[in-house]
Amino acid sequence: MIVTPRITLKLATSLDGKIATSTRHSQWITGPESRREVHRMRAAHDAVLTGIGTVLADNPQMTARDVDLPNGQPARVILDSSLRLPPDAKILKSTGELVMVFHAPSQDYGRISVIQSTGAICVEVGVSEPGLSLPAVLSALSDRGVQSVMVEAGSSIATSFLKSGLVHRLEWFRAPMIIGNDGLSAIGHLGVSALDDAHKFVRKSVRSVGRDIWETYEKE
Numbered sequence: 001m002i003v004t005p006r007i008t009l010k011l012a013t014s015l016d017g018k019i020a021t022s023t024r025h026s027q028w029i030t031g032p033e034s035r036r037e038v039h040r041m042r043a044a045h046d047a048v049l050t051g052i053g054t055v056l057a058d059n060p061q062m063t064a065r066d067v068d069l070p071n072g073q074p075a076r077v078i079l080d081s082s083l084r085l086p087p088d089a090k091i092l093k094s095t096g097e098l099v100m101v102f103h104a105p106s107q108d109y110g111r112i113s114v115i116q117s118t119g120a121i122c123v124e125v126g127v128s129e130p131g132l133s134l135p136a137v138l139s140a141l142s143d144r145g146v147q148s149v150m151v152e153a154g155s156s157i158a159t160s161f162l163k164s165g166l167v168h169r170l171e172w173f174r175a176p177m178i179i180g181n182d183g184l185s186a187i188g189h190l191g192v193s194a195l196d197d198a199h200k201f202v203r204k205s206v207r208s209v210g211r212d213i214w215e216t217y218e219k220e
């Protein structure tokens with residue numbers, strides 16, 4: 001039996017489900033109390049996964065900061081089909097923990113070697129629309145002992161994970177603001193026409209955190 005890691009999808013949105021403005025400004029939608037919870041959440045997962053879109057837009061570190069780390073920093077995972085990752089990206093800065101960059105089959109050994117010189121490991125996986133094969137990524141992570149993954153990415157990767165039915169848990173932070181339809185939606189097109197086909201979750205908790213609301217859901 002193939003065991004894939006448990007997936008938590010974390011979203012930090014406006015009340016109308018946007019993760020960035022029309023100019024892609026996103027830092028910070030949620031408040032400091034929510035962000036502190038996110039750091040705790042990172043520390044409780046084996047790996048934090050993001051997409052090249054988020055790395056290029058925000059240059060995040062994706063480490064767990066100012067929290068206890070009984071198991072060390074989580075591994076950092078980047079999905080980057082065509083190896084656009086800048087070698088000086090903060091996410092590549094060494095914390096001694098595993099950093100994995102997944103990419104599509106590539107002959108660009110120079111690029112791979114530049115990224116690997118930072119200590120990261122580049123892993124080639126197959127492609128399946130609209131990007132890298134998520135089952136292949138999860139299987140490679142599982143081979144490395146990763147049992148839980150927190151997905152903290154933009155709309156494209158969040159949508160792909162939901163669409164493939166791989167999300168076990170949703171951690172949704174909502175800030176009391178409305179951005180409007182010209183903002184970037186947390187979730188893109190899922191092709192749901194019948195309500196029966198909507199992705200359904202069971203609410204586990206609702207908490208107030210600073211000025212935000214933090215909802216936890218699990219897959220139905």
Ligand SMILES: NC(=O)c1ccc[n+]([C@@H]2O[C@H](COP(=O)([O-])OP(=O)(O)OC[C@H]3O[C@@H](n4cnc5c(N)ncnc54)[C@H](OP(=O)(O)O)[C@@H]3O)[C@@H](O)[C@H]2O)c1
Nearest residue numbers: 012019026051053054080081131132153154155156157160
């Ligand atoms: N508020 C929040 O919680 C939050 C969190 C993160 C990001 N953001 C915002 O989100 C925006 C970036 O969104 P984004 O959608 O461009 O970034 P993303 O989801 O982080 O990354 C998307 C990229 O990942 C690559 N990819 C590889 N495999 C994929 C797959 N199976 N499915 C989908 N994508 C795959 C694709 O690029 P290649 O084809 O080149 O591989 C794709 O363009 C920024 O404005 C950022 O600030 C907000």
